[in-house]
Structures are given as structure tokens and as C-alpha cells.
Amino acid sequence: MRRVAAPGAYVPGDTLVHRVDARVKLVLLVLVTIATFAASAPKGLLVVLAGLTLVLVASRTSPLTVLRGLRPAAVVLAFSVVANAVVLVGQPGLSADGLSRSVTAVARIVLLVGFALALSATTMPTAVATALSQLMAPLSRVGVPVGGIATAASVALRFIPLTMDEVERIRCAQRARGAVLGGSLVATLRGWGQVLVPLVVALLRRADDLADAMCDRCYTGEQTSMAEPLSPRDWAALAVGAAWALAAALV
Amino acid sequence: MVELRDVSFSFDGERNVLDHVSLSLGPGEHLVLLGRNGSGKSTLGKLLNGSLRPSRGSVLFDGDDVSAAPRAVLARATGYVRQDPLTQIVSDLCSDEVAFGPRNLGLSRDEVRHRVAEALETCGIAGLAQRLTSELSGGQQQLLALAGALALRPRHLVLDEAESHLDQAARSRMRAVVRGLVAAGVAVLEIAHSGEALLDATRVIVLSGGAVAWEGAPEDFLRCREALETSGLAEDPVTVALASAVSDGAPLSRAGLVESLAPYVPESAARPTRGVEVCPLRAEGVVVSYDGLPVLRGVGLDTEGLTLLLGASGSGKTTLARVLAGVLAPDAGAATLGGAPVRAGMVGLSFQRPEDQLFCETVLDDVAYGPRARGAGDDEARELARSAAARLGVGEELLGRSPFSLSGGQMRRVALAGVVAARPGAYVFDEPSAGLDAPGRAELARVVRMLVDEGAAVVVITHDAGEWLDVADDVVYIRDGVIVATASAADARRRPGLFDAAGLEAPLLVRARAAREGATHA
Numbered sequence: 001m002r003r004v005a006a007p008g009a010y011v012p013g014d015t016l017v018h019r020v021d022a023r024v025k026l027v028l029l030v031l032v033t034i035a036t037f038a039a040s041a042p043k044g045l046l047v048v049l050a051g052l053t054l055v056l057v058a059s060r061t062s063p064l065t066v067l068r069g070l071r072p073a074a075v076v077l078a079f080s081v082v083a084n085a086v087v088l089v090g091q092p093g094l095s096a097d098g099l100s101r102s103v104t105a106v107a108r109i110v111l112l113v114g115f116a117l118a119l120s121a122t123t124m125p126t127a128v129a130t131a132l133s134q135l136m137a138p139l140s141r142v143g144v145p146v147g148g149i150a151t152a153a154s155v156a157l158r159f160i161p162l163t164m165d166e167v168e169r170i171r172c173a174q175r176a177r178g179a180v181l182g183g184s185l186v187a188t189l190r191g192w193g194q195v196l197v198p199l200v201v202a203l204l205r206r207a208d209d210l211a212d213a214m215c216d217r218c219y220t221g222e223q224t225s226m227a228e229p230l231s232p233r234d235w236a237a238l239a240v241g242a243a244w245a246l247a248a249a250l251v
Numbered sequence: 252m253v254e255l256r257d258v259s260f261s262f263d264g265e266r267n268v269l270d271h272v273s274l275s276l277g278p279g280e281h282l283v284l285l286g287r288n289g290s291g292k293s294t295l296g297k298l299l300n301g302s303l304r305p306s307r308g309s310v311l312f313d314g315d316d317v318s319a320a321p322r323a324v325l326a327r328a329t330g331y332v333r334q335d336p337l338t339q340i341v342s343d344l345c346s347d348e349v350a351f352g353p354r355n356l357g358l359s360r361d362e363v364r365h366r367v368a369e370a371l372e373t374c375g376i377a378g379l380a381q382r383l384t385s386e387l388s389g390g391q392q393q394l395l396a397l398a399g400a401l402a403l404r405p406r407h408l409v410l411d412e413a414e415s416h417l418d419q420a421a422r423s424r425m426r427a428v429v430r431g432l433v434a435a436g437v438a439v440l441e442i443a444h445s446g447e448a449l450l451d452a453t454r455v456i457v458l459s460g461g462a463v464a465w466e467g468a469p470e471d472f473l474r475c476r477e478a479l480e481t482s483g484l485a486e487d488p489v490t491v492a493l494a495s496a497v498s499d500g501a502p503l504s505r506a507g508l509v510e511s512l513a514p515y516v517p518e519s520a521a522r523p524t525r526g527v528e529v530c531p532l533r534a535e536g537v538v539v540s541y542d543g544l545p546v547l548r549g550v551g552l553d554t555e556g557l558t559l560l561l562g563a564s565g566s567g568k569t570t571l572a573r574v575l576a577g578v579l580a581p582d583a584g585a586a587t588l589g590g591a592p593v594r595a596g597m598v599g600l601s602f603q604r605p606e607d608q609l610f611c612e613t614v615l616d617d618v619a620y621g622p623r624a625r626g627a628g629d630d631e632a633r634e635l636a637r638s639a640a641a642r643l644g645v646g647e648e649l650l651g652r653s654p655f656s657l658s659g660g661q662m663r664r665v666a667l668a669g670v671v672a673a674r675p676g677a678y679v680f681d682e683p684s685a686g687l688d689a690p691g692r693a694e695l696a697r698v699v700r701m702l703v704d705e706g707a708a709v710v711v712i713t714h715d716a717g718e719w720l721d722v723a724d725d726v727v728y729i730r731d732g733v734i735v736a737t738a739s740a741a742d743a744r745r746r747p748g749l750f751d752a753a754g755l756e757a758p759l760l761v762r763a764r765a766a767r768e769g770a771t772h773a
């Protein structure tokens with residue numbers, strides 16, 4: 001059964017951004033994060049914004065997705081702008097300084113969310129997990145079980161939508177039995193408690209089955225790495241992205 | 252070649268789940284393992300791939316005792332495919348999924364790629380390599396799970412009710428792939444709950460209470476009343492027809508099967524008209540879309556008795572079930588019960604594995620939940636719960652126990668009692684019989700028929716159309732969010748064309764019945 005996709009959920013496609021290696025995208029996200037915080041306002045941020053626009057266009061991600069992704073944090077962001085702008089002590093009134101400072105801070109966050117959503121919308125969750133483990137590979141020399149962490153992360157990511165389906169199914173069945181979900185806070189909490197019991201039981205059973213199925217296929221924690229060397233296109237993307245980030249931080 | 256020699260197995264050290272079992276499985280064999288729920292079939296399968304180790308006796312692989320060998324020795328040699336594809340798939344991308352096994356073996360990158368291509372090819376799903384696993388239908392996911400097992404190049408394969416979640420067309424595809432494997436020398440052990448598995452069997456073993464109760468050729472199995480009874484298939488319609496055909500000397504083979512079965516298809520008795528007043532459950536002009544993607548486009552349905560809703564995976568039947576039960580508001584159109592718009596709570600709803608829905612501390616509380624939620628007083632709710640439990644065959648002694656301490660079959664009955672207790676005016680059952688053995692399915696069909704005969708409209712969504720046709724009144728076929736046909740069950744039982752038009756494959760007995768009538772008309 002299909003549901004409305006959450007903002008930032010992977011959208012299958014074959015755009016330029018889809019094709020870039022997940023490792024490159026992850027490294028660039030880190031660089032862009034640093035650059036966005038190092039960039040001066042407004043010039044540096046405009047360079048970052050231009051970069052984000054380019055990425056959204058190249059990945060065919062709608063700016064609306066970014067706005068929807070910001071929705072959960074909208075209240076906090078709005079509050080921080082207001083809190084910085086309004087001066088209550090000393091000479092009460094509006095502070096232009098505070099306002100511009102807080103708008104800049106919020107702008108940085110919006111830009112970062114944009115990049116993060118562009119990455120998650122164009123990269124399969126398991127590919128992100130695999131790329132992370134490949135980037136962490138050197139840590140395996142000091143005894144970190146990188147392969148195990150990567151598998152755990154990728155299975156966890158894969159199970160998120162399945163868990164959401166399960167929750168939806170349980171709620172439907174309970175509503176059909178006359179349960180009213182919602183109402184007062186206590187009633188809402190009790191309603192979720194009812195959902196959690198069967199959910200946890202089902203998830204534990206499923207986790208058991210999955211672990212068995214993985215062992216059936218000889219899983220031990222060590223796997224052949226399927227990482228290809230980066231292609232010239234990936235190197236080019238890395239170079240362009242890094243240069244752009246550097247420019248944003250320096251102007 | 253893998254062998255069990257005098258193997259016993261116990262989970263708790265007290266009760267043996269398997270009791271002195273010996274069997275061997277050699278290349279090119281297709282061994283069908285029958286028995287009721289809880290007879291130890293899956294345990295036996297798991298001993299063959301090393302995921303369980305015998306408490307007594309030994310497991311031999313090519314003559315060597317591997318009872319104490321590392322798990323990987325048998326896991327490499329014996330592939331295992333389970334019932335539910337969702338609990339076997341670990342990756343987002345199909346080709347990554349198949350690569351999981353070979354990568355665990357530490358093979359080179361090129362070898363992994365080679366094996367992925369080979370396994371996908373064998374299962375006939377090479378075209379799906381770059382698709383997302385979550386986009387596939389249940390049947391495709393199960394073929395993918397099979398490809399994942401085959402990529403290890405196993406010498407034996409255990410199919411643990413691998414087709415119980417699939418529709419007829421997907422079953423046929425899977426069976427064809429498995430026949431190819433057996434011909435190529437793979438040894439297959441199939442755990443089955445239906446008669447159709449016998450058509451591919453080279454040998455049959457019946458388990459009962461953890462011991463081998465019968466072993467022999469499939470034809471002999473069909474001639475042996477006692478073996479049929481023990482396996483639980485004695486009343487299974489396909490098995491009964493096959494048994495009659497074989498005892499009259501017809502060969503048990505796929506070639507010419509429909510024709511040779513034709514004389515033996517039971518004619519179902521005409522259903523007596525019901526005297527009770529029925530509240531009709533209707534859907535009119537129902538439109539639902541997710542994310543701009545239309546799932547139901549103007550669906551109308553009218554049910555007063557037991558209506559089967561049949562359609563391929565992704566046809567919108569589960570969405571329609573939610574609309575009919577009032578738990579999903581359609582974009583347009585409406586569902587009504589006795590003329591009034593359906594609100595949540597008016598129509599009983601159960602999904603596949605309803606036992607997954609239990610949550611109260613005692614069985615009685617769980618069953619009484621519905622009546623309580625509808626405002627019944629404590630005493631009244633308990634009374635309704637007791638009577639629902641009795642109707643569903645839940646013993647009085649279980650009412651004070653935790654639902655989680657019961658067996659699977661008992662849990663399912665408790666969950667269904669919970670749906671029935673609030674006395675809704677109609678019911679929607681989504682895949683109610685998946686995973687039940689033949690006697691369990693027959694019992695369920697009886698209960699559902701009882702609800703209908705008491706005046707409730709019931710919609711059943713099922714892959715096992717063949718089994719439900721005999722108790723149904725009407726059949727509604729849905730394809731791509733549109734109702735493509737509505738027929739009386741009597742018509743549906745003899746017209747394979749209705750199934751074809753809905754993108755489904757007609758059940759074996761429907762095809763056989765059509766063949767017989769074609770012959771008499773000619």
C-alpha cells in the first residue's frame with residue numbers, strides 16, 4: 001500500500017545527482033555544512049544558495065519538498081527569529097541587529113536542510129549506510145566492526161517504512177473495533193500504548209525471522225565490498241563541489 | 252545428499268518437537284512434506300540447513316556427519332525460502348539483495364556479480380535487477396527471495412510454505428522455476444499445505460506429532476485414506492479430486508491434468524436461500540489516490556451475503572477493504588451499511604495474521620475490548636466476549652490467560668473473536684486463511700459462513716480463491732482500481748475467463764470444471 005511520501009524520502013530516478021557515488025555526496029554534504037557555517041552573510045550565503053538551487057534543479061527535487069521538510073522545525077525557527085528581534089530589557093522595542101543575526105542563522109539552517117533532503121531524495125538508504133561504512137573503513141583497523149554497523153544501519157533504515165505500515169495497520173484494526181484514537185492527552189497516550197504492544201511484539205518476531213534469514217544466507221558480519229573506484233564523473237563532482245564550498249566560505 | 256538419522260529435537264528439553272525422524276534428500280528429488288500446523292515440519296526444514304541442531308541423532312551431508320560442524324557448512328549447501336518475503340529481504344535494490352549471500356561467502360566482486368545475474372536469470376526476473384525491492388509485488392518479492400537463496404548455489408533447497416502468501420499466477424511461476432531446479436539436479440524439500448504440491452512431488456512424507464507417519468510415492472499417498480487423514484488434506488478439494496482421479500487409474504502429472512481431473516470435480520450443492528434480514532454493505536463511486544497516484548477509480552460494490560473480492564497484487568483491494576470498514580476516508584464516493592454511511596467500528600475488519608493485533612493482558616479483556624469501546628457496560632461486555640469466544644471455539648479455560656501464551660491457532664481464534672464480539676453489522680476479512688493448514692482453513696470458512704447465515708454481509712479478500720468459491724455467494728473482480736466483473740459464485744466456479752480478464756489465473760478446479768462442461772456441451 002502506498003502512502004504520501006515523507007519529505008526527503010528516496011525518489012527513484014536517473015538524474016545527474018542520482019548517479020553520483022553516495023560517498024562523494026556524503027563528503028560533499030560535510031564540506032557544504034562547514035562552508036555554510038563559515039560563509040559570511042549575505043555574500044557567502046548567496047553563493048551557497050546558488051549551489052543549492054543548482055543541486056535541486058539537477059536532482060529534480062522540488063523546493064516545496066524542502067519547505068515541507070522544514071515544517072516540523074518551523075515553530076522553533078520562527079520563535080528564534082522573534083526572540084532575537086524583540087528586546088524586552090533596557091530599551092524595549094525591535095532590534096534590527098538581532099533580527100538580521102537571527103534571520104542569517106535561520107537561513108543557514110534552511111540551506112543545510114535543503115542539501116540534506118537533496119541527498120536523501122536521490123540516494124537509497126542502504127546506499128547511504130554502505131557509503132558511510134566505506135568511509136569509515138579505516139576504523140576497522142582499530143577494531144571497530146564497520147561491516148556490522150553498516151548492515152545494522154541499512155536494515156534499520158529499511159525497516160522504517162515497514163514499521164510505519166505496521167503502525168497504520170494496527171491503528172486501522174483498532175479503529176474498526178471502535179477505538180477512538182485521539183481526544184484528551186491521557187486518551188491519546190493510552191491509544192498509543194495499545195498500538196505499541198502489538199507493534200513491539202510484531203517487530204521482535206520480525207527481527208528474529210530476519211536474523212534467521214540472514215544467517216541462512218551465511219551472514220557473519222564480513223562481506224565482500226562491492227565499492228567501485230570513483231569514476232571520473234564522481235571525481236569531477238567532488239572537485240566542483242569542494243571548490244564551490246571553498247568559494248562560499250571565503251568570499 | 253543430506254540425511255537425518257534418527258533425529259530428535261526439543262526446544263525446551265522436555266517435549267520432543269521431532270521424534271526419531273530419519274529421512275534422506277538426494278539430487279533431483281522433490282520431497283513434499285505434509286502435516287498439520289505444529290507437526291514439526293519447519294523444525295525439520297531448519298535441521299537440514301543447520302539453523303537448528305538435533306538434540307539426538309545426526310545430520311549427514313554427503314555421508315559426513317555435520318551435526319557439530321559450523322553452521323555455514325549446511326547453510327551454504329541448503330537454501331531456505333520462507334513464507335513471508337518481507338522478513339527475508341534486507342536490501343533496497345534487487346541486485347543488492349541477491350548479492351547479499353555471495354558477498355557473505357567472501358567471493359570476489361566479479362564472481363558476486365556473475366552469481367547475481369545467474370540467479371536472477373534462473374528465476375526469470377533479470378529485468379527487475381535495478382528495481383527497488385519495496386516496489387515489487389508479493390510474487391516478485393518471493394521470486395527475489397528464491398534468487399537470493401540460489402545465488403549461494405545450494406545443492407538442496409527448503410521451501411517452507413513459500414507460496415502461501417502468493418496468488419495462483421505467482422504460485423505457477425514459482426513452481427515452474429522450482430521444476431527447472433529439480434531437473435538441474437537440485438534436491439528440493441517443500442513444506443506444503445495444499446494438494447497442488449503433489450503434482451511436482453517425487454516422494455511424500457507425512458509428519459504427525461513430530462514423527463514420520465507415512466512415506467511413499469504421491470500416487471500411493473492419494474490412495475491411502477489414513478495418510479490423507481493424517482496430513483490434514485482429506486477434505487482439501489484439490490486433493491480429493493486428485494485422489495479420485497488416481498484411484499481410477501489416471502496418471503498424476505501436469506500434462507493433460509485439467510482434462511483428467513474434469514470428471515472428478517465436485518458439483519457444489521445449491522445454497523439454500525437465507526431467511527434472515529440482511530443489512531447490505533455498499534460502496535459507491537469510491538475514488539482513492541495516494542500521492543496523486545489513483546488506486547481506486549470509481550469503485551462500486553454491493554454485498555448482502557459472502558462476497559469474494561479478487562484481484563492481483565496492487566489492484567487496490569486492500570485499500571477498498573479499508574474504505575468499506577470506514578477507517579479510510581475516500582477522496583470521492585462513500586461506503587454505506589444498510590443505507591447509513593460507514594463509520595469506523597460499524598464494520599468488523601481483520602487483516603492477514605489477525606493474531607498480530609492482540610494487546611490486552613487477558614484473553615477475555617482482549618475480546619471484550621470492542622464491546623467496551625462501543626460503550627457496553629463491564630458485565631455486558633464480558634458477556635458478549637464470552638459468547639463470541641464460545642462461537643469461535645476459544646475454550647473457557649483460556650479466557651483468564653495472557654493472549655501471548657497461546658499457540659498460533661488459538662491466538663488467531665481469539666483475535667477473530669475480538670472482531671466478532673462487538674457484533675458489527677458487516678465484516679471485511681483481508682487474507683484470513685494465509686498460513687493455516689487445510690483443517691484450519693475449512694474451520695475458518697465455516698465460521699465466516701455462520702456469520703453470513705446470521706445476517707451479516709461479509710467481504711473476503713483472498714489469494715486462495717479456489718477454496719473460498721465453495722462457500723461464497725458472489726465474486727467481485729478488481730483490476731487496476733476498477734471493478735472489471737461481478738459474478739455469482741456458481742458462475743465463477745465454472746468460468747476461468749472471469750479470472751483471466753482480471754489478470755488472475757483461474758484455480759485448478761475451476762479450469763477442470765470448465766473443461767468438463769465444454770465436453771458435455773460438445
